[in-house]
Amino acid sequence: xxxxxxxxxxxxxxxxxxxxxxxxxxxxxxxxxxxxxxxxxxxxxxxxxxxxxxxxxxxxxxxxxxxxxxxxxxxxxxxxxxxxxxxxxxxxxxxxxxxxxxxxxxxxxxxxxxxxxxxxxxxxxxxxxxxxxxxxxxxxxxxxxxxxxxxxxxxxxxxxxxxxxxxxxxxxxxxxxxxxxxxxxxxxxxxxxxxxxxxxxxxxxxxxxxxxxxxxxxxxxxxxxxxxxxxxxxxxxxxxxxxxxxxxxxxxxxxxxxxxxxxxxxxxxxxxxxxxxxxxxxxxxxx
Amino acid sequence: xxxxxxxxxxxxxxxxxxxxxxxxxxxxxxxxxxxxxxxxxxxxxxxxxxxxxxxxxxxxxxxxxxxxxxxxxxxxxxxxxxxxxxxxxxxxxxxxxxxxxxxxxxxxxxxxxxxxxxxxxxxxxxxxxxxxxxxxxxxxxxxxxxxxxxxxxxxxxxxxxxxxxxxxxxxxxxxxxxxxxxxxxxxxxxxxxxxxxxxxxxxxxxxxxxxxxxxxxxxxxxxxxxxxxxxxxxxxxxxxxxxxxxxxxxxxxxxxxxxxxxxxxxxxxxxxxxxxxxxxxxxxxxxxxxxxxxxxxxxxxxxxxxxxxxxxxxxxxxxxxxxxxxxxxxxxxxxxxxx
Numbered sequence: 013x014x015x016x017x018x019x020x021x022x023x024x025x026x027x028x029x030x031x032x033x034x035x036x037x038x039x040x041x042x043x044x045x046x047x048x049x050x051x052x053x054x055x056x057x058x059x060x061x062x063x064x065x066x067x068x069x070x071x072x073x074x075x076x077x078x079x080x081x082x083x084x085x086x087x088x089x090x091x092x093x094x095x096x097x098x099x100x101x102x103x104x105x106x107x108x109x110x111x112x113x114x115x116x117x118x119x120x121x122x123x124x125x126x127x128x129x130x131x132x133x134x135x136x137x138x139x140x141x142x143x144x145x146x147x148x149x150x151x152x153x154x155x156x157x158x159x160x161x162x163x164x165x166x167x168x169x170x171x172x173x174x175x176x177x178x179x180x181x182x183x184x185x186x187x188x189x190x191x192x193x194x195x196x197x198x199x200x201x202x203x204x205x206x207x208x209x210x211x212x213x214x215x216x217x218x219x220x221x222x223x224x225x226x227x228x229x230x231x232x233x234x235x236x237x238x239x240x241x242x243x244x245x246x247x248x249x250x251x252x253x254x255x256x257x258x259x260x261x262x263x264x265x266x267x268x269x270x271x272x273x274x275x276x277x278x279x280x281x282x283x284x285x286x287x288x289x290x291x292x293x294x295x296x297x298x299x
Numbered sequence: 300x301x302x303x304x305x306x307x308x309x310x311x312x313x314x315x316x317x318x319x320x321x322x323x324x325x326x327x328x329x330x331x332x333x334x335x336x337x338x339x340x341x342x343x344x345x346x347x348x349x350x351x352x353x354x355x356x357x358x359x360x361x362x363x364x365x366x367x368x369x370x371x372x373x374x375x376x377x378x379x380x381x382x383x384x385x386x387x388x389x390x391x392x393x394x395x396x397x398x399x400x401x402x403x404x405x406x407x408x409x410x411x412x413x414x415x416x417x418x419x420x421x422x423x424x425x426x427x428x429x430x431x432x433x434x435x436x437x438x439x440x441x442x443x444x445x446x447x448x449x450x451x452x453x454x455x456x457x458x459x460x461x462x463x464x465x466x467x468x469x470x471x472x473x474x475x476x477x478x479x480x481x482x483x484x485x486x487x488x489x490x491x492x493x494x495x496x497x498x499x500x501x502x503x504x505x506x507x508x509x510x511x512x513x514x515x516x517x518x519x520x521x522x523x524x525x526x527x528x529x530x531x532x533x534x535x536x537x538x539x540x541x542x543x544x545x546x547x548x549x550x551x552x553x554x555x556x557x558x559x560x561x562x563x564x565x566x567x568x569x570x571x572x573x574x575x576x577x578x579x580x581x582x583x584x585x586x587x588x589x590x591x592x593x594x595x596x597x598x599x600x601x602x603x604x605x606x607x608x609x610x611x612x613x614x615x616x617x618x619x620x621x622x623x624x625x626x627x628x629x630x631x632x633x634x635x636x637x638x
Contacts, residue, residue: 080633087636147517168501168518251462251503254636265367267628268394 061275071271081259081276088256089283091170091245092238095177099234102178103185104227110186111193125186128179137176137247141167144175168250176244181237185230192226225294232291236284256280329562331359334384335371337547338364339508340583341427341527347578348569358562368394371552375400380552383563392423392548393621402551408564411571415606417614418588423548426570429585430526430605430612431461432542433469434510437534439520445541448521449473449492451499456520458496459513462503464631465543466493468615469523472541482616486627490634503635511535530584530603539608543615546588580604 061071075081110121128136143149144166154160166172196219204214242257249255256276263273336342342362349360366386374380387395395401401422409424418425433448435441439456442448448458449470460466467489468481474492476485501519504510510524514535526542529535549567551560569575576587577595584603586592593607601607620627 078629080629080636083636084632141516145516145518165501246505250501251505251635254632259632262628262632265369267624268369268372268398270369270372 057270058274058278058281060271061278064271064274071275074272075275075279081272084254084259085256085276085279087254088239091173091177091253091255092235094170094174095181095238096231096235098174098178099182099185100227100231103182103189103230106182107186107189107193110190122190125183129183133180133243136179137244140172140176140179140248144172167248168252170249170253172248172250173241173245173253173255176248177238177241180241180244181234184237185234188233189223189226189230192223196222229291229294232287232294236287236291239280239284329356329358329558331361332383332559332562332566333361333363333381334386334549334563335363335366335382336384336386337366341547341585344427344579344582344585347575347582348566348572351572351575352566352569356562356565358566360566371395371400371550372398375552375554378554380555382552383555383559384549384566385552386426387423387548387550389425389546389548389615389617390620390624392420392550393617394624395550396422397621400553402553402555402560404551404567405560405564408561409567409571411568412573413590414571414588415590418546418548420548423550424567424570425546425588426549426567427547427579427585427587428544428605429547430539430542430544430608431465431523432526432529432537432539433521434514434524434529434535434537435521436514436517437536441536442521443538443540445469445473446475448523449496451496454521456499457501457518458499459502459504459510459519459522460500461523462505462635464627465615465620466523467627468543468613469541470496472613478541478613481613482619484616484619484623484627486623486630490630493634497634526603526605527584531600539602539605539611542605542608542612544605544609544612545615 062068064071106125110118110125113121141148145151146163146165148166150166151160151163154164166175200218200222201214204218209217240257241255242261245253245255246258260273260276263269263276334345336345342364345362349362353359363382368387368391371385371387371391374382374385392401403421404424406419406421411419415425433442433445436456440454442450442454447454450473451458460469467484467486470489470492471481471485472478474488476488502509502513504513504522507525507528510519510522511528511532513519514522514524514529515532524537526537526539529537549570551563555563570587571589573587573589573591573595576589576592580586580592580596584600584605586596586604586606593601593604596604596607605612
């Protein structure tokens with residue numbers, strides 16, 4: 013042990029660099045596993061869209077020339093946009109409200125927001141059928157109170173899928189947003205108030221702009237995560253809300269057209285990476 | 300006792316020997332074969348065949364599920380499939396043949412009891428018949444034919460159809476095409492008929508468990524459903540009239556171990572025994588491939604069993620579905636999306 017001390021002493025002028033290298037070394041095995049067990053298979057799968065059975069662009073040509081696949085991709089992005097929008101509309105006021113709570117109440121509210129995380133997606137999705145179905149709690153109440161003549165169709169359409177995806181993804185927006193709100197310096201608002209700004213002006217001109225990067229990043233995160241949803245549209249969409257993951261299931265497991273599925277997945281991955289770059293750029297600006 | 304590195308290495312070596320042993324022994328006798336099946340009660344209904352097989356040969360059978368076709372392709376492409384029997388649908392036997400995923404069955408080694416001809420394919424053993432039929436809530440007006448099922452004016456209520464193009468056959472029957480003239484399928488006409496009913500289809504189902512649940516929950520009043528899922532369900536009525544009789548096959552993935560394949564052939568012989576098929580039918584109301592089965596079934600429940608109503612039903616032309624798979628699949632998706 014003592015023999016290493018002089019060596020360490022030599023490196024002493026740049027301790028930070030050394031520490032970074034050390035931490036990186038610990039991550040190397042994990043990196044290797046990820047590379048071999050995850051990244052390489054994915055690349056091999058994606059390469060199928062160009063290389064199977066021989067080098068060709070036929071699968072890409074088919075993808076571009078078939079309106080169906082592009083429409084389903086478009087629909088997936090549209091639904092992701094709706095979900096991101098709804099999560100934003102619900103999540104911002106929610107995070108704002110949780111921020112104003114006292115310590116214990118904040119804990120309770122956060123627990124409630126986090127609760128969906130602890131329940132399996134499948135169970136949660138089926139639970140919506142019990143709540144929102146034609147014979148479900150909500151419809152029985154509406155009919156019983158005379159507020160509706162016939163059961164309201166909450167499920168098996170875009171509304172049903174949006175409810176399902178929003179329910180799953182809301183915490184992804186609220187948690188980082190709340191963290192950003194908690195970090196804000198209260199003295200900024202006091203300063204604005206002493207300069208005569210109204211509550212409304214303080215919110216729109218100081219508070220909101222400061223939380224905007226975290227808010228935008230959260231919305232983008234929800235958007236990206238919605239793109240890959242499979243269970244929720246399969247169950248709550250009733251087969252009537254086409255999403256790309258469900259289309260891929262047909263192409264991979266039924267057809268089986270792996271090359272075309274690989275092409276669609278590549279397109280989806282590229283779009284997602286593009287959005288992720290945007291997410292990082294927004295995050296970096298916020299920091 | 301303290302754990303030392305040397306101790307661990309010794310223990311590791313000790314473990315490795317018994318782990319490797321089955322590989323060495325397998326040449327003489329197969330200790331275990333694995334199969335992939337559809338799961339649920341259908342999978343459990345394989346036990347009456349597996350039990351006598353294990354008793355006679357000492358070979359254990361491990362069942363796994365589910366059985367998407369993509370998995371079969373992956374197993375074969377990865378080489379030396381560890382799974383010796385794989386359950387597929389009737390059109391998938393054709394697909395598997397075209398993609399060279401299957402190993403021919405050795406019917407001489409199987410030496411089966413009598414079977415229906417379509418169950419004895421060079422590449423597939425038809426082990427279980429099931430029907431896709433019309434089912435409805437018992438409190439809804441009972442349809443007599445597919446024409447009634449597709450007539451939403453006189454038979455009001457929401458429908459649920461399977462999210463597969465096979466529904467085209469029912470649409471054509473509803474439009475007056477006689478069962479023996481169904482194939483080659485008139486796609487344009489079929490889609491036109493489906494278009495009429497589309498707005499009343501609340502759910503396009505993908506899992507066999509969905510239709511009975513949707514009927515029970517009153518989400519829909521009429522549904523095309525798998526027979527075994529609605530048989531003997533309180534509150535749900537059904538008919539085998541003009542139902543689609545289909546068969547699930549067991550196939551052997553290409554490249555399996557020869558000794559394991561031989562064991563699988565021996566197991567398939569048990570699948571051809573009518574008494575075992577009667578036992579299986581008690582677990583789920585699907586029936587095996589023996590023409591001698593019907594008298595062995597519980598006579599008070601004959602209404603539940605697919606092969607007891609063979610003459611009322613039609614069978615799909617598997618060759619047509621295979622030849623037109625790409626086109627019909629794409630048109631199906633386009634139809635559902637409305638363009």
